[in-house]
Amino acid sequence: MSTPLLLFVESNTTGTGRQFAQRARALGAEPVLLSADPGRYPYAAQDELRTVIVDTADDDALWTAVQHLAATARIAGVLSSSEYYVATAAALAARLALPGPCADAVRACRDKSVQRRTLAEAGVPVPxxxxxxxxxxxxxxxxxxxxxxxxxxxxxxxxxxxxxxxxxxxxxxxxxxxxxxxxxxxxxxxxxxxxxxxYLTGPEFSVEVFGEHAVVSVAKHVGAPPVFVEMGHDVPAVLPAPEAAALVDSAVHAVKALGLGWGAAHVELRLDGGVARVIEVNPRLAGGMIPELVRRALGVDLVGAQVRAGLGLPVDLTDTSGAAGAASIRFLTATADAVLSDTDAAEAAALAVPGVVDAALYRPPGTRVAPAEDFRGRLGHVIAVAADPAQSAEAADTARALGLATALEHTPIRQAMPA
Known part of the structure; x- marks a missing residue:
């Protein structure tokens, strides 16, 4: 019998895309990436991932490609790790009578205007x-x-x-x-x-929901206005019991109101006084390497859980083996125009901080960089683990500062003046 296929409609460019394919292989399925441009995802070639080039924005072309695959092997599931293609993957799964969320609910959720109206009508606190x-x-x-x-x-x-x-x-x-x-x-x-x-000025959090179960609340660090770049996360968030309960209640209420309740949902909220207002619900796993923090802190593999759900396998969110207790990530970003210098030394400096388990610079030496306007302006990350969030946060902050001090040459970048 041929190996069952788990189809991925495109991928996110950073974070968990590679992990989705790895988990599929570990479960005995062959991951197949459907993409208009597989070269967008370097890990696909590095991991020798089977790819099918197809216009993923064309439903008819996508369905034809899926039918060709189905003629040679059993398709066991369809997923996407990309925000932009979760609705497409859900619609394909439904058409193939495979597990997945309600495609109409996902499609509506992705339109924030429809989402907001739905939540407000259901009594979910929103701005x-x-x-x-x-x-x-x-x-x-x-x-x-x-x-x-x-x-x-x-x-x-x-x-x-x-x-x-x-x-x-x-x-x-x-x-x-x-x-x-x-x-x-x-x-x-x-x-x-x-x-x-x-504009809400209270602290920002996310609640990672699986099905209709809140797995963990995450403290988010957001950069200075006028932009809202996520600079880091701490797992789990440490809060007084009433505020912790308010976050979970609003997040789960939102997921139910939107007709989701299958697989992962990433709910972003801000505390406004004692009220947990939902900023947005994303019908997918969190980005920003939050699933990796959850795995290290709690021992819960959200990527593996999503892949298992996509394959129609039982999901267990209670395995906490190997849990450190807390994990933090900080993203490296420039505060002014600069040039990346010794990235290897920067990674080494960050990794020398006790508790730091991962450090990476995303760009080569000599790259000119500027302050981040969105996630694409991140230069790298550091991850720290500890017994409690205060310790992991301190280690990540220290490593971030050391990494930036080593990696960046803050020489003003000016155009040559005319002679």
């Missing part, structure tokens, strides 16, 4: 918001509620296009930029709508 299809509508919404406000696309990932706007001029400029864009960074068409929403 106030307004949907705008024109610049004038965005400005009017900001003026009605009084800026500052957050302006962002109704679809997206990795904080792309999310910006704090402090007055009508900033709202108009950013709204125009977003509304003028017809495709996203993946080349997929984007809706001609944006969100104008309340």
């Amino acid at each position: 106030w918001f307004s949907v705008a299809g024109e610049v004038a509508e965005a400005v009017a919404a900001a003026q009605w509620r009084a800026a500052p406000v957050v302006v962002k696309p109704v679809q997206g990932s990795g904080s792309l296009g999310v910006r704090l706007c402090r007055d009508a001029g900033e709202v108009a400029a950013h709204a125009r930029t977003l509304l003028d864009a017809t495709v996203n960074e993946r080349g997929l068409s984007t809706p001609a709508q944006i969100l104008v929403e309340q």
Whole structure:
């Protein structure tokens, strides 16, 4: 009997994409990557992953490719580790009568305007918001509620296009930029709508949900406005019991209200006084290497659980073997224009900090870098583990500072002046 296939519709470019394929192989399935451009994912060639080149934005072409695969082997599941293709994967799984979330629910969830309305109608605490299809509508919404406000696309990932706007001029400029864009960074068409929403200043968290079960709450470190770059995470979040309960209650309520409840969901929230307001629900595993932190801190393999669910296998979230107790990640970002210098020495300096178990720079020496505007501006990461979150956070902070001090030459980058 041939090896069953687990199909992956595209992948995320960093983080767990490689791990999805590794877990599939460990479970006896052959991972197959369906992609318009497999070269976007270096791990695919490095790990000799079977790939099928197909226009993943064309449903008919994708279905034809899947039928060709089904003619030679049993397809056991369809997943995606990419925010942009989770709905496509869910629809394919349903068409093949395979396990997966409700495709309509995933599709609706990915549109933040639809998601917000659904949550508000269900009584889930959310920021106030307004949907705008024109610049004038965005400005009017900001003026009605009084800026500052957050302006962002109704679809997206990795904080792309999310910006704090402090007055009508900033709202108009950013709204125009977003509304003028017809495709996203993946080349997929984007809706001609944006969100104008309340700027919450309370601490930010995520709750990692699997099915309808809250696995863990995560403390998030977000960079300075006007952008919202995620700079690090601590697992688990340490909170007073009432606030911890409020986060879980809002997150699980949101997942149920949206009709999800299959597999992983990444729910982002901010505490507003004692209220846990849902910023957004992502119908997928968390990014930012949060699943790796959960594995190291709690012993719970969320990537493995998602792969098992996709293959129709039982999922056990109670195995805590090898748990350290806490884990933290910090991303390395430039604070000014600079040049990467000795990346090997930077990694070595970070790894020398007690408790640090992983350190990586993503770009080669000589690369010019600038302050991050979104996740694409991250230069690397460090991960630390310890018995409690305060210890892991301290180790990660120390390693981040050492890595940056070693890796960056903060020489101003100026264009040559004309003679």
